[in-house]
Amino acid sequence: MxxxxxxxxxxxxxxxxxxxxxxxxxxxxFKHGIDDYLKGNMxxxxxxxxxxxxxxxxxxxxxxxxxxxxxxxxxxxxxxGDVLELLENMDALLDRFKGALYRFDIEQPEIYPEFHExxxxxxxxxxxxxxxxxxxxxxxxxxxxxxxxxxxxxSYWETESDKISTRLQRAIFKKNELELSQKIQLRDFVMxxxxxxxxAEDVSDKLSIYVIKRSL
Amino acid sequence: MFGFFLTSGLFLGWSLGANxxxxxxxxxxxxxxxxxxxxxxxxxxxxILGAVISGAGASHTLGKLGSVNAVAGAFIVAFAAAxxxxxxxxxxxxxxTSQAIVGAIIGWNFFSRSLTDTTALTKIxxxxxxxxxxxxxxxxxxxxxxxxxxxxxxxxxxRMDFLTRYGLLIVGAxxxxxxxxxxxxxxxxxxxxxxxxxxxxxxxxxxLTSAQQLFFLGGAAIAVGVxxxxxxxxxxxxxxxxxxxxxxxxxxxSAHSIVLFIFASQGLESFLMRHDLPTIPLVPVSxSQAIVGAxxxxxxxxxxxSIRWRTLGGIASGWVVTPIIAGAISFFSLFFLQNVFxxxxxxxxPYALTSSALFRIEKADLPVDKLEQMVGKxxxxxxxxxxxxxxxxxxxxxxxxxMESSEIDKLKVTGEAISxxxxxxxxAEQKESIKKLLDVVFAHKWxxxxxxxxxxxQWQFVENNKKQNQDLQNKLSYLYRLFxxxxxxxx
Numbered sequence: 001m002x003x004x005x006x007x008x009x010x011x012x013x014x015x016x017x018x019x020x021x022x023x024x025x026x027x028x029x030f031k032h033g034i035d036d037y038l039k040g041n042m043x044x045x046x047x048x049x050x051x052x053x054x055x056x057x058x059x060x061x062x063x064x065x066x067x068x069x070x071x072x073x074x075x076x077x078x079x080x081g082d083v084l085e086l087l088e089n090m091d092a093l094l095d096r097f098k099g100a101l102y103r104f105d106i107e108q109p110e111i112y113p114e115f116h117e118x119x120x121x122x123x124x125x126x127x128x129x130x131x132x133x134x135x136x137x138x139x140x141x142x143x144x145x146x147x148x149x150x151x152x153x154x155s156y157w158e159t160e161s162d163k164i165s166t167r168l169q170r171a172i173f174k175k176n177e178l179e180l181s182q183k184i185q186l187r188d189f190v191m192x193x194x195x196x197x198x199x200a201e202d203v204s205d206k207l208s209i210y211v212i213k214r215s216l
Numbered sequence: 217m218f219g220f221f222l223t224s225g226l227f228l229g230w231s232l233g234a235n236x237x238x239x240x241x242x243x244x245x246x247x248x249x250x251x252x253x254x255x256x257x258x259x260x261x262x263x264i265l266g267a268v269i270s271g272a273g274a275s276h277t278l279g280k281l282g283s284v285n286a287v288a289g290a291f292i293v294a295f296a297a298a299x300x301x302x303x304x305x306x307x308x309x310x311x312x313t314s315q316a317i318v319g320a321i322i323g324w325n326f327f328s329r330s331l332t333d334t335t336a337l338t339k340i341x342x343x344x345x346x347x348x349x350x351x352x353x354x355x356x357x358x359x360x361x362x363x364x365x366x367x368x369x370x371x372x373x374x375r376m377d378f379l380t381r382y383g384l385l386i387v388g389a390x391x392x393x394x395x396x397x398x399x400x401x402x403x404x405x406x407x408x409x410x411x412x413x414x415x416x417x418x419x420x421x422x423x424l425t426s427a428q429q430l431f432f433l434g435g436a437a438i439a440v441g442v443x444x445x446x447x448x449x450x451x452x453x454x455x456x457x458x459x460x461x462x463x464x465x466x467x468x469x470s471a472h473s474i475v476l477f478i479f480a481s482q483g484l485e486s487f488l489m490r491h492d493l494p495t496i497p498l499v500p501v502s503x504s505q506a507i508v509g510a511x512x513x514x515x516x517x518x519x520x521x522s523i524r525w526r527t528l529g530g531i532a533s534g535w536v537v538t539p540i541i542a543g544a545i546s547f548f549s550l551f552f553l554q555n556v557f558x559x560x561x562x563x564x565x566p567y568a569l570t571s572s573a574l575f576r577i578e579k580a581d582l583p584v585d586k587l588e589q590m591v592g593k594x595x596x597x598x599x600x601x602x603x604x605x606x607x608x609x610x611x612x613x614x615x616x617x618x619m620e621s622s623e624i625d626k627l628k629v630t631g632e633a634i635s636x637x638x639x640x641x642x643x644a645e646q647k648e649s650i651k652k653l654l655d656v657v658f659a660h661k662w663x664x665x666x667x668x669x670x671x672x673x674q675w676q677f678v679e680n681n682k683k684q685n686q687d688l689q690n691k692l693s694y695l696y697r698l699f700x701x702x703x704x705x706x707x
Contacts, residue, residue, distance in 0.1 A: 010374075141373045
């Protein structure tokens with residue numbers, strides 16, 4: 001009996017790792033997807049879309065499975081609520097990556113080449129912020145003393161993406177060749193992407209509270 | 217009548233289960249690491265096992281109630297202790313059942329005009345202070361060690377959860393086992409000599425003595441107490457004093473067990489003695505006081521901010537109040553039982569300076585001339601004799617020796633009593649020296665002890681061997697009860 005229970009414990013550890021892998025993967029897919037979009041490789045972009053759709057689906061499944069086990073087996077009673085909230089927030093980040101990619105597909109905004117570099121940089125910062133958040137979450141489960149290191153990086157990348165977003169929006173509105181409607185559409189895209197980093201930072205703030213609650 | 221008297225023992229067992237079980241599983245249930253039902257099942261199982269397997273060693277001692285020399289009196293004393301513990305359980309405070317018993321016995325002492333051993337009282341008061349302090353210290357040290365370990369080995373949250381959960385279950389099971397083993401004598405001990413049960417054998421494999429059957433009943437009563445009424449106290453221990461993390465919960469129960477083991481274990485003491493190691497002083501400890509102390513230790517480590525001092529104050533006053541209530545209930549119920557139902561609640565113990573008593577006192581170099589005016593008088597009870605003695609300007613130890621020497625306890629070694637003796641417990645040589653005394657009558661207990669000691673070295677106390685001396689003392693007390701000549705009771 002003991003061994004079966006320990007095995008189940010190991011299962012849930014693995015499931016949480018898998019789930020965080022999905023979040024991390026969705027960031028990479030988003031980054032490459034945007035790159036493909038900017039390059040105009042629309043067929044590859046479509047592939048990334050299907051891929052991220054599957055990833056999101058798997059993430060949802062895993063999250064539900066984990067939540068169910070946490071409640072049925074009454075695991076980690078002192079942190080159960082926090083862990084559930086963390087997983088849901090991480091899942092929301094995954095959804096945002098998928099949503100942003102879909103939005104590019106639906107609206108197909110025209111992005112001038114001079115903005116490409118900034119767009120790529122913005123996407124990179126956002127993905128890095130989420131990646132740091134994934135690492136923070138992993139540490140939260142495995143090595144709580146290292147969480148602070150990773151969370152610090154979430155803040156760094158969030159600030160960076162804010163800077164780029166402001167710079168990019170200024171550049172967009174300075175560009176006289178663009179219609180106001182185009183400017184507003186591009187600004188929305190910039191803000192939409194930048195928002196993901198903001199959300200990552202919010203999750204990180206919450207995580208720091210969970211860490212305090214768990215501190216021995 | 218036996219069945220009726222047994223009910224109060226079962227009531228005591230029930231309230232012990234309802235209150236003391238919280239010490240071993242309270243923190244586990246309070247932190248939601250173990251479900252109440254799981255805890256109750258484990259706790260009951262191990263209490264019964266402890267009572268039947270390890271409690272058997274105590275079947276010759278009557279437990280604390282042994283000093284109560286009439287069954288009706290023991291009935292009331294057990295009832296009074298149980299009632300006071302029940303009251304505390306209703307409020308949800310962890311209290312010490314054995315302290316309630318001592319309180320109830322003091323009530324009986326007042327009623328029967330026997331002397332109360334003041335060391336028993338100071339012991340209780342000391343327990344209130346020393347035991348929580350020790351437990352707090354141990355839990356602080358243990359917590360630091362555990363935290364160091366966790367920080368260094370980076371245990372995964374879920375593995376940590378697994379380890380803590382099973383740690384709590386294992387420590388709890390051990391705690392429950394020793395709870396059953398240590399307390400069953402107090403609950404059922406007095407009923408062993410009057411038990412109508414006979415030994416039974418189950419399929420020829422398992423033999424249950426009548427004492428074990430009685431202990432099983434007592435263990436079952438404790439188990440019922442755990443199931444029906446222990447939840448509230450468990451919640452106080454596990455979350456009422458302060459919110460505990462599961463790891464802290466584990467540390468608290470472990471610290472409590474360590475304190476009970478190190479500072480109260482005679483086995484450990486004699487082990488250290490045998491190996492010429494320095495012994496740890498035995499101090500009075502109680503499971504309830506240890507667990508509260510251990511929780512406070514964790515609280516103090518966090519600068520005391522999370523401790524609910526109000527609850528703690530309530531618990532502490534509960535400790536003081538419990539023996540007092542038990543004493544009061546005991547005294548008044550004894551009065552009622554004796555005067556309304558005309559039951560003999562005690563056997564009077566008179567005192568007289570017999571010639572043999574005087575000879576013993578003289579041999580001990582005590583001033584016999586001071587006692588001259590008391591010779592020839594019989595004092596009906598300990599209080600009167602003590603009062604007469606106190607006017608003579610003797611020291612406390614001198615008085616105690618004189619009292620012990622002049623206590624009248626008529627013993628007669630009859631063939632019938634010898635045949636009732638538990639033959640397996642005594643050595644052949646010990647039995648031989650008892651048989652030699654057939655039909656001899658003693659006026660004092662010490663006469664029997666000294667006669668036996670003269671006839672065989674196996675009846676002599678040995679220096680520095682607490683365990684053996686304790687065993688010898690138990691055997692002697694057993695013989696006193698066996699050979700005691702029942703005196704007529706006069707109201």
